[in-house]
Amino acid sequence: MPMPAFTPCSAPRRLLEEGGYADAVDLHDAAHAAELERVLASTRAPLALMQAAGLAVARLARAMTPHARRVRVLAGPGNNGGDGFEAAARLKADWPDVHIDLAWLGHPASQPGDAAASRLRAEAAGVAITELDHPPTGAADRLATWCAELAQADGDTLVIDALLGRGLNRPVSGDLARLIDALNTGAARVLSVDLPSGLNGDVGVWPDGVDAPIVRADTTLALLSPSPGLCTGMGRDVVGELWWHDLGTGSATPHAVAAQARLARGSALARLLQPRPHRQHKGSVGDLWVIGGDVAMQGAAWLAARAALECGAGRVHVDLLDAQGLGLDPGQPELMVGRCADRDELARATVIAGCGGGPAIAARLPELLSTTARLVLDADALNAIARDTNLQDRLRERSARGQASVLTPHPLEAARLLGSDVAAVQADRLAAVRALATSYRCTALLKGSGTLVCSASSGALPTINGSGNAALATPGSGDVLAGVIGAFWSQLAIRPLVEEGPGDDAATLATRAAVDLHGRVAQSMSHRGAALPASRLVSGLGDWLRRQAPPRSA
Template identity: 40%
Template sequence: MLTPLLNALPCPLPLAAELKELEPRLAAAKGLSLYQLMEKAGLAAYGLLRQRWPAAKKLLVLAGTGNNGGDAYVLARLALADGLAVTVVASGEPKAQEASQAAKAWHQAGGKTLFSLPAALDGELVVDGLLGMGLASEVRGAAKALQVFLATTALPILAIDVPSGLGSDSGHWWGKPFSASAVVTFIFPKAGLLTGQGRAAWQQAWLADLDLTPSAETALNALDFSALKARRPTRKATAHKGDSGRLLVVGGNLGLSGAIRLAGEAALRSGAGLVKVLTHPQSALAVSLGRPELMVEPVADWRAPGFAAKALVLGPGLGQDPWGQAMCAGALGLPLPKVVDADALNLVAQKPQALVDAIITPHPGEAARLLGASIGDVERDRLAAVQALAQQYRCVALLKGAGTLVSDGKQSWLLAVGSPAMAVGGMGDVLSGIIGALLAQGLSPLDAALLGAALHGEAGSKAAEQGAIGTLASDLFDWVRNLINA
């Protein structure tokens, strides 16, 4: 059965090493050999090809030396039997047993295999079966020229499992980037299709379950808003404002008042009953103007607030000057569950410390500083980065970016939510306010991070329905309120 990829969520996201162990067990449970499973994968891919390109008559099939190439040989044989003109170009002889069987069946059916691209290409569609799961280094050798062809051809591309050159676990491009017209992936979605650069590596993506029963306990799982709705806080009929969450928000240095205002209002829209903002004296008027529900206190020097907060948001608009440093040091000393974001993260990176009972919400640049690494290091393996952040700082870590990742250091989750419309200033401040409000209403740091990210992303997607360009962070407020009540 073919299912649109995002409709298959929530689900486990086994990494390549896990799936290598899972596939034989899942196949055996259905009485299938691995070659029979390959036949089913090739059939599913060919079914999508006929569904998506019913008029195609000439195929160029690129086959690698592994099982991804085996799937491609199966597809090529089925297409040949259907009367299509099929050219197969391989990067080498098959190395895997099942792939060798598939290549042999292709040749027995009358197919021929080339080992370099012909001078005159005659095809309407390219099938990419070159490189599959587990790629974690630059594309080299004979596969490199074929991968570059994929990235430069004007022909539509059907990619088998993942577009060749994309890390199936990481979403990092190890080859020249391209966007496949369609991808068909098997049994479980692949994390690399849902995070990092993988979100731009396909135009349509489908999951074929191969008639298996795909269930597994994995280190990474995919979630969306529908899977987390049940964790939303509720409000009793007898509730008063103090019952609904008391949140302290610290930040808003001179010239940065917008960030703390966005965080504060997001917290109110997410259900916090009382929100107190400690901000720079010259920012206080701008923060409170037009939003009188925020309790704004101008603070020139740190002092413990006379406010019985249940949670803290630290960082939006904080700055790194002496005022920001003093506010950061003082707020971190408060015995509260907290969200640590923005410049508070940059200050923590300068003097690393454990952040127990906290949620950190870095973007890749902040994550790199916290880990003493480069942004490239973080983006090459976002999952490893978020796990390292959680372990090093003893907290819940949320790594922003396409395909947000959350980890408690033991297990990780991918939030398949959001929209490119959210690539504007202030979105991170809104996220911090949402998560802070959930903390203040009694959710655990992990649940607050997961639900907050899902709520934020879903609100962003709803706001983007009116157009991806020109969406503002404040456009999320009405959607946040609607979604938390729906």
């Protein structure tokens, strides 16, 4: 029976797109995804979700490799394997000229009911199935044969990875590890179902020091609801192109079970990319101050200030902590240097504190924490706060006075603020960013692969940023990001936007949009992730913004 044609409602959607703007997508960890599947399955005919999953996988497989000569399906013991059986049955019926075979790492006695029914459908369709767990007595080592063939496969072969679903709670070993290692050795194209087998779907990493194999997919198709681990930690390195299919459940999917995070896909940035009114002037977007640049570290302050100017801030002042420092930025004469802000100015301004701040920034923080209306704390300001419980208390008190704060740590700075270590922060980045936001009553940003943003508001979900690549792993990139946050926040203070989700505020929206822009520009300037000097990134920000037409979705 031929596969039904794609329709706008039935087609999978790409989740990580460099050019477009789309609403955020809910992400569910393994436990909540299982509950979501139970809720949705109870309203549908038996096998309906698994058959829809198999059809979605089969369609994407054909679209991904229309000229493939062979499709090999690796099916695991659970329902993820059931999706593989369904896809194999569909492909066998609709792609008669292509050799379809399947290796099953499971056993009939322990196979879930829906997956067992799908296996019988694949057998009836004529799919050649090789049992790897319990081969007939006297049979050759089938696992060794499959491993050898996978390692030697070429680009005319597509492998559908349906070995392990999102319920995996430990690193793979044994026969599964052998299969994954062989698959990664070969040149076959790989389509993973739900997530690349071996990946921790909840957090994207295993405990520090664990080096277990993970499938390196060319494409991953997330079903029903994507896993957070696809978008952070190791996820971004192994998923390839990330697609999502809701299996026809439509608007019911996001709301049936509470999500644990959201994947940001540009909607916050889109709302900031509107044409500026003709009547606008430099004073209509507020003043911004950069306070930092201690001895030998002025460059960090200049980078933040330049980025703020490129991203639309009005008057940008630079208050250098090095009294002997250069009194101007020759490459950016628009920046104003040479004096400190008074208390009234701080009370009205957006302030970025800590970029290249060194030890000297600590003496300035008490006044900034008590006075500034909008405060972005970066780099050495974060380190000073982590060392001083009095400063920590002052930071927490800001929210009660209606003063907002944004923290922008990388994993080491986050560990210091949480009294933890880098391994613990990276082992569960979602928990770490929630802890930062809650503990310090602020908007928290946790840098890294899949940068996270979370507000302290009740009901707010962390968002994982979908843009960016390794081009940003360069000195000064974080200072540039701080400047972008400050510029957007300064503008939102004058031109508020409606909340995107529960608990959103101007600080969170500005941070989310800034992280997205930061990543998009890096991708546009260095598509393969080659190192991008921060000074070049700054100029790229303005060039990128000036090229943009207002997004249609905004």
